[in-house]
Amino acid sequence: MPQQKHKSEEIVAKLRQVDMLVSQGRSVAEAVRTIGVTPFTCYRRRKEFGGLKTDQVKRLKELEKDRAIEAPPVRARWRGSGVGRRYPI
DSSP: OOOOOOOOOHHHHHHHHHHHHHTTOOOOHHHHHHHTTHHHHHHHHHHTTTTOOOHHHHHHHHHHHHHHHHSSSOOOBSSSSSSOOBBBB
């Protein structure tokens, strides 16, 4: 089965839905099943998007995108070209 890529706003809405269902008296496992994800996925997303609101999530994603454009990945330079010489400068 192919994996679905949910938008950040959808994830926040689903986490709020789980909170609402739990406050109405349903168990966490039952509430997670109603939104269609595994408990592990729900806890992982809660750790990432916990108390954020939709507009805060949008701003976070924009900042992450800008940060990725500004700073290219840093690669270590290795001294020597022979076998056995594998330590950074």
